[in-house]
Structure formats: C-alpha cells, structure tokens
Amino acid sequence: MSVIRVSEISKYEGQEVTVQGWVYNRTDKGKLVFLLVRDGSGFVQCVAFKGDLDEATFDSVMRLPQESSVIITGPVRADKRAPGIPGGFELGVKQIQIVQAAEADYPMSLKDHGPDFALDNRHLWIRMQSQWAILRVRVRVMSAVREYLDGQGFFNLDTPILTPAAAEGTSTLFETEYFDEGKAYLAQTGQLYNEANIFAFGKVYCYGPTFRAEKSKTRRHLTEFWMLEPEIAFCDLDGLMDVEEGLVSFIAAAVLKDCAAELKFLGRDTSVLEKVVGPFPRMSYDDAAKHLIDLYEKETDPEKKELLKFEWGMDFGAPHETEITKLYDRPVFVYGYPSAVKAFYMEPWPGRPEVCKSVDLLAPEGYGEICGGSERVSDHDLLLARIRKEGLPEEAFHWYLQLRKYGSVPHSGFGMGTERVVAWMCGIEHIREAIPFPRTIKRVYP
RNA sequence: UCCUCGCUAGCUCAAUCGGCAGAGCGAGCGGCUGUUAACCGCUAGGUUAGAGGUUCAAGUCCUCUGCGAGGAGCCA
Numbered sequence: 001m002s003v004i005r006v007s008e009i010s011k012y013e014g015q016e017v018t019v020q021g022w023v024y025n026r027t028d029k030g031k032l033v034f035l036l037v038r039d040g041s042g043f044v045q046c047v048a049f050k051g052d053l054d055e056a057t058f059d060s061v062m063r064l065p066q067e068s069s070v071i072i073t074g075p076v077r078a079d080k081r082a083p084g085i086p087g088g089f090e091l092g093v094k095q096i097q098i099v100q101a102a103e104a105d106y107p108m109s110l111k112d113h114g115p116d117f118a119l120d121n122r123h124l125w126i127r128m129q130s131q132w133a134i135l136r137v138r139v140r141v142m143s144a145v146r147e148y149l150d151g152q153g154f155f156n157l158d159t160p161i162l163t164p165a166a167a168e169g170t171s172t173l174f175e176t177e178y179f180d181e182g183k184a185y186l187a188q189t190g191q192l193y194n195e196a197n198i199f200a201f202g203k204v205y206c207y208g209p210t211f212r213a214e215k216s217k218t219r220r221h222l223t224e225f226w227m228l229e230p231e232i233a234f235c236d237l238d239g240l241m242d243v244e245e246g247l248v249s250f251i252a253a254a255v256l257k258d259c260a261a262e263l264k265f266l267g268r269d270t271s272v273l274e275k276v277v278g279p280f281p282r283m284s285y286d287d288a289a290k291h292l293i294d295l296y297e298k299e300t301d302p303e304k305k306e307l308l309k310f311e312w313g314m315d316f317g318a319p320h321e322t323e324i325t326k327l328y329d330r331p332v333f334v335y336g337y338p339s340a341v342k343a344f345y346m347e348p349w350p351g352r353p354e355v356c357k358s359v360d361l362l363a364p365e366g367y368g369e370i371c372g373g374s375e376r377v378s379d380h381d382l383l384l385a386r387i388r389k390e391g392l393p394e395e396a397f398h399w400y401l402q403l404r405k406y407g408s409v410p411h412s413g414f415g416m417g418t419e420r421v422v423a424w425m426c427g428i429e430h431i432r433e434a435i436p437f438p439r440t441i442k443r444v445y446p
Numbered sequence: 447u448c449c450u451c452g453c454u455a456g457c458u459c460a461a462u463c464g465g466c467a468g469a470g471c472g473a474g475c476g477g478c479u480g481u482u483a484a485c486c487g488c489u490a491g492g493u494u495a496g497a498g499g500u501u502c503a504a505g506u507c508c509u510c511u512g513c514g515a516g517g518a519g520c521c522a
Binding site for chain 1: 477
C-alpha cells in the first residue's frame with residue numbers, strides 16, 4: 001500500500017492509498033464520522049462509516065481528539081462536498097492506526113484567537129490552516145528568489161551574522177561578547193560584504209536573517225527578519241530597478257501559479273497580484289514630494305493633516321508611502337531621495353549633490369517599502385569624506401575603502417524584506433504571521 | 447521614548463444609568479448516514495490582570511502597578 005501526499009491526492013482517484021497525518025477536525029454524524037486530516041502537504045477529509053469498521057475501532061474513531069496522529073488506508077473518491085486543501089477528494093476509512101490519541105486539552109480551538117494567546121502557542125498555531133497556508137507561501141517566495149537570481153547568473157554567497165561594528169551607524173544593534181576580541185554585533189545588513197564579493201564574483205546575493213534592535217512596534221516590523229540582498233557590479237540605478245522589477249514580478253507569478261490553493265484559502269484577491277508585472281512606474285522623489293505637499297495642503301481633517309505633514313527633504317512616513325501607492329495598481333519605485341535622509345554609501349546624483357541615487361520599491365495596498373536600494377559610492381575619496389562626515393570609525397572601514405582602490409566600478413544593490421513580501425502576497429495584516437517563530441520587541445518565546 | 451486602546455470561564459466575547467456573573471466554541475455525557483468552524487439536548491467550568499480608594503452596592507467610577515495591542519519615530 002503506497003503512502004501518498006495529500007497535495008497529490010487527485011492522481012489517485014479510485015485507488016486505495018495510505019495517508020499519514022494528524023486529525024485537524026472531527027465531526028460525527030451517528031453512524032458516520034468525518035475526520036479532516038492534515039499531513040503537511042494538505043488537508044483531506046476522511047470518512048468512516050460504522051458498517052465498514054468493527055465496533056471498537058469505529059467507537060475510538062468517533063472519540064478521536066483533535067491533533068491525534070493517525071495512519072489511514074482506504075479508497076480515494078472524488079466528491080465536490082469534500083473540504084480540504086486542495087479539497088474535492090476524500091478518503092474512505094478502511095483501516096486506521098491510531099499512532100497516538102492526543103490529550104483532550106489541546107489549547108488551540110478552530111475559532112479565532114487573540115494575538116497574545118496565539119503567539120504564546122505559536123508552536124501549535126502553525127498547525128492551523130491559515131498559518132500553514134501563509135508559511136507555504138513563504139517557502140515559495142524564498143525558493144522563487146533563489147530560482148530567479150540563480151537563473152540570472154547571481155552567486156549566493158552568504159555574509160557573516162557576527163560582525164565587528166555598525167555597518168551604517170543608524171539602526172540599533174544587538175550586542176554580544178566575542179571571546180577576547182571585545183564586542184560583536186548581530187548583522188543588520190550584509191551589504192558591505194556583498195560589495196567585496198562582487199569584485200570577485202560580479203553578481204551576488206546573500207539571503208539570511210538580519211537583526212534590528214529598533215524599538216519598532218508596528219505590523220511591519222520584526223527584530224529578526226530574513227533579508228535578501230543582491231549586489232551587482234557594473235550596474236547603475238536604472239539597472240538596479242530592472243533587477244528588482246524582474247525579481248518581484250517573478251515572485252508574484254510563482255506564488256500565483258504554485259500557491260493557488262493557499263491563496264484561495266486565505267481569501268486573497270489574486271487579481272491584485274496578477275497586475276504585478278513590469279514595467280513598474282518610476283517616480284522621482286521630487287514628483288512624489290509635490291504630490292504629498294499638494295495632498296497635505298488640501299487635507300481639511302486636522303488629525304489626518306498632521307499625519308500627512310510633509311515638506312521637501314523629509315523621509316516618507318508610513319502614511320506618505322500609502323498615499324503614493326494609491327496612485328498605481330502595481331508596485332511603484334520612488335528614486336532620488338535627499339542624501340541627508342539616506343545612508344552615507346549612496347552615490348550622489350550627478351550635478352545635484354543634495355540628492356542621491358537611491359530607490360525604494362513600495363508595494364500597493366498599504367504594504368509599504370518592500371525593497372530599498374541604491375547605487376553605491378564608487379570613488380574612494382568621496383566615500384572617505386562621507387565616513388568622516390558621519391563620524392564613523394575610519395579604521396573599521398579600512399577594508400571597505402580598499403575596495404574603491406583596486407578596480408572600482410559603478411555598482412548597486414538592494415535589500416528585500418521577505419516577511420513584508422509574504423504578507424503582501426497573502427494579504428494578511430501583520431508580518432509576524434509570515435515567519436514561523438516571530439521575534440518582536442515584546443517576544444522571544446517560544 | 448511618546449500617543450491611543452485593551453485585560454471578564456481553557457479560547458473568543460457580552461453584561462444598558464453603579465444593582466443576582468452571561469453566551470458561543472472547547473471539555474464530559476447522550477442523539478443523528480453527508481458534515482463543511484456541523485447541528486440538537488444535558489453537565490461541569492469564575493480571586494472580572496494585581497493593589498488601594500469612593501459607595502448601601504464596583505466587571506462598571508477614581509489612583510497606582512503589571513501585561514498586551516498598533517500608531518508615531520526608525521526602518522526592510
């Protein structure tokens with residue numbers, strides 16, 4: 001008897017198969033018991049009829065607690081009434097082995113839970129259909145990233161997580177002791193190392209966890225998140241936008257194609273994702289600023305007006321980003337931010353030193369900044385001047401400055417927040433559900 | 447760090463002007479051959495976050511503490 005994956009059940013219609021999994025829900029109808037069984041690949045309804053089983057077995061099936069582990073063998077039938085993911089097929093219970101009857105006090109009911117309770121029970125919450133669907137989308141987003149970049153000739157060279165000093169000197173870092181070497185810090189970016197790697201490999205990316213000790217308490221922030229950072233030699237700002245556009249379009253297409261059942265379960269409006277096809281609109285910061293100032297002046301509600309307050313030179317807040325994304329039905333690039341609000345390593349705009357060659361990619365529907373990148377300063381003396389101006393420790397950047405001495409070229413890169421992309425793909429409220437075990441300012445358990 | 451809101455049964459939430467502590471789900475028992483978070487009947491389940499105060503009377507009003515939420519700032 002072959003053990004099958006529930007996700008492939010449609011291939012076995014009319015055949016007798018075995019499914020190994022856990023009881024997600026049970027409904028009994030007297031002489032008939034419906035078990036919704038999940039096996040990791042999907043959810044399938046198993047139907048036990050009193051006449052098909054001996055009395056003791058049927059009785060124990062009727063009393064099976066939620067989450068009991070089972071091995072069930074029986075015929076696969078197509079039935080439109082059968083719930084599940086993908087659904088439409090059910091398994092008749094001919095034989096059942098109860099591997100373990102779960103204890104009856106399983107804390108997660110199938111009803112709604114508050115965030116605090118759900119997160120305290122995250123180790124169990126991930127078994128629920130909604131969380132399973134979201135995390136399956138995450139898996140596909142991450143595999144799509146690698147598929148696309150590997151196909152474009154990028155090399156995945158990961159950068160260190162333990163680092164000697166602040167890379168940007170802006171965000172707060174998690175600190176740890178490092179033997180006799182003093183302090184080490186958890187990386188908030190791999191960019192500087194990526195910049196070294198491109199001079200050996202041309203096009204590279206790192207994809208790993210990133211740590212920010214910022215006290216951000218919003219639905220868009222985690223203290224530990226997975227950031228993709230491609231870096232490309234001989235690439236200017238326009239070339240960078242081309243890469244971002246290709247990547248994000250590819251991710252959306254992959255999720256639409258391979259996670260259709262998950263998106264359907266989540267109730268995602270897929271027509272929104274179908275529009276995620278390049279070219280994306282490219283808007284200058286100057287034009288965006290004009291639009292925002294116009295909105296600010298026209299706003300009459302004092303509360304909203306305060307939130308929309310804007311003048312040239314300011315960085316965008318979340319309300320500003322939302323207003324800009326409302327102008328389009330697909331992601332939008334905003335490029336050419338004021339240098340003063342961006343990092344020291346960003347290349348100045350030719351002829352306009354107050355502006356830099358930076359670009360953010362803003363997702364629609366209020367999901368905000370999913371990618372942030374720039375063309376990097378390639379001139380040694382300019383970079384040194386910037387480091388001095390920022391008051392950064394020059395000796396820590398010795399190796400980074402050296403990159404500009406031996407074959408420096410124009411180069412660009414960006415960072416993409418995986419959880420923000422996953423949340424956007426799924427249409428969920430909070431990015432904490434887009435990672436198996438979220439770390440926030442108030443939570444390191446479980 | 448600042449602003450706003452919240453904390454009642456295992457879970458999600460009610461409780462009118464300050465007047466007997468309630469429901470659904472979950473758990474237990476019983477019924478039903480097509481359920482979709484099934485449904486129907488019965489049972490058990492409470493230091494209303496903690497401390498103090500006002501009052502004949504506090505889940506409800508006041509003060510403090512704790513915990514949480516999402517918004518600002520910062521950022522992906």
